[in-house]
Amino acid sequence: MxxxxxxxxxxxxxxxxARVRDRFVLDDVVYLDGNSLGALPAGVPARVADVVARQWGELRIRSWEESGWWTAPERIGDRIAPLVGAAAGQVVVGDSTSVNVFKALVAAVRMARGDAEGDSRGAARDEILVDATTFPTDGYLAESAARLTGCTLRPLAPADVPGALGPRTAAVLLNHVDYRTGRLHDLPGLTAAVHAAGGYAVWDLCHSAGALPVGLDEHGVDLAVGCTYKYLNGGPGSPAYLYVRRGLQDRFDSPLPGWNSHAEPFGMRPEYAPAPGAVRGRVGTPDILSMLALEAALEVWDGxxxxxxxxxxxxxxxxxxxxxxxxxxxxxxxxxxxxxxxxxxxxxxxxxxxxxxxxxxxxxxxxxxxxxxxxxxxxxxxxxxxxxxxxxxxxxxxxxxxx
Missing domain, CATH: 3.90.1150.10 (Aspartate Aminotransferase, domain 1)
Incomplete structure (x- = not known):
């Protein structure tokens, strides 16, 4: 001993x-549950107090412009981007992980079908593969996305995915780290295999972002989602994020179009026209209080x-x-x-x-x-x-x- x-x-x-520990509110408890809820960063309470008392209490609606509320989803997305190996302009913050999984998976199927329409071989992309060991919600969403798009859903162990890929594969939903066992899956190898089969790779980063390098840009990941309340310490229920690779952004067709992702959000037009870039991953009004708490929390990553x-x-x-x-x-x-x-x-x-x-x-x-x-x-x-x-x-x- x-x-x-x-x-x-x-x-x-x-x-x-060791010097970073002082940036958190901690006590003498040994806290080994940051993979469920990260500890409170010391700078968050004062920031939230300012958002409530001054930005909301005094400036009120002026804060959408004067306090930068309107651009918070992209601004905070750019703060997260380096932590997942992405260049600026590809990550947007908002909604829950579940909502973003649904957006990404349905959009992946739509893009795969768009590819198939231009394929002289007439390839049918009507199959979604999903990690059989995934967090249950991802499985529920994959099943719903399959019904919505008319796809067949095939649950598989990640190691079995390469052998199951083929001309019918539209999208593959995988976890970077298994939430039960802590097993790290081969993101570069599995992404390459999905691409070789003509499909799109969607990665859930909830248990890896903020704990290890991800390399989204380096490995050509198509779409990725993740929460911010675990290793990113954003607070209970803090908003999730969506990564859309730059080369796919003009084709990203969200199943949840909203006024916040419209090219002219205040035009109030009846026809939907998506905004350029990752902004088209937004849906409705941002949850400002938790979003700005997250922004303050991310300051612990400075240096x-x-x-x-x-x-x-x-x-x-x-x-x-x-x-x-x-x-x-x-x-x-x-x-x-x-x-x-x-x-x-x-x-x-x-x-x-x-x-x-x-x-x-x-x-x-x-x-x-x-x-x-x-x-x-x-x-x-x-x-x-x-x-x-x-x-x-x-x-x-x-x-x-x-x-």
Whole structure:
């Protein structure tokens, strides 16, 4: 035990991101649930107070122009863009992840069908492939999108996707990181395979953005969505985002056209004409209070590179697994998270027979992770504020709880 405690101290002393911890509101609880809800950035309360008291309370409707409310979805999108490997002008913030998944998936099918119409071979694009292990909502939305577009839906394990692709493939919806196990899927390889088959790749980045490099532009991803309340620390229910690759923006045909995505939003014309660029991913009036809270939260990323975050994430999860092996009685837990760095996100999932009760006991002792039915303990590691001494303590308390 003393060896691991000493090692944790050495690792914390050499942590280049330790300085960022002060940008958050934290206490003596070991918080390992940032993969569900990130901690509160210290600058957010004052910013929200200003938005409510001055921008809304005093300026009122003038704030749409004078406080920049109207352009917030694109402005904050450009702030997120570097964190997912995208150039400016391709990310727009707004709506929920679910709504953006629906927009992206239906638009992908429509683009694939547009390609097919110009194909002299008459290729039919009438099939959607979806990650069978996905977060349930993505599956529900994929099923609804398939019914709406007349497509067949094929749920598959991500590893089986390449072998299932073909001339009927319109779109493929995949998770970058599995929410249960923390497995990191091969975004570059799977995207290339989808493109080789003539389909469009839609990626859900909820469990990767802000924890590791994504490389949307580099790997030619077509469409991507993600939430902002996990590793991006935007707050409960903070708005999601939609990425539309620049080369596809003039063809992006959203199934949810709204006045905010109209080329002339205040023209009040009965005919819909989409705005140019990623702005056509907007729908209705932006949720300003939560959106501007998110903008303030993203300031914690000033001077922080995503590569440094990834390096610390891997070091944290490696150290946690080492401590678990040392402290937890043999046979009591089983790691579901891949050992290989290339296949690991920023969480560790442990299978445990009485996981729900165990997590309650951990929380009571000041170690907060979460439980996923039926038997998974999840621990999310947010490199911006998680330290190695906390990791050692969490594993030690887990071992004592299970022992």
């Amino acid at each position: 003393s060896e691991l405690i000493s090692l944790a101290g050495e690792l914390d002393a050499g942590d280049a991101l 922080v590179g995503i590569e440094a975050v990834r390096a610390k994430s891997l070091a944290l999860t490696d150290f946690f697994l080492r401590c678990v092996e040392e402290y937890v009685p043999e046979g009591r837990v089983e790691s579901l998270t891949p050992a290989a760095h290339a296949e690991r996100g920023s969480q560790v999932a442990l299978r445990c027979d009485d996981a729900g009760d165990v997590m309650k006991r951990l929380v009571a002792r000041g170690v907060v992770g979460d439980f996923r039915a039926p038997d998974v303990l999840r621990f999310g590691f947010t490199p911006l504020y998680t330290g190695f001494a906390e990791v050692e303590r969490a594993a030690r308390v887990l071992g004592e709880t299970l022992g």
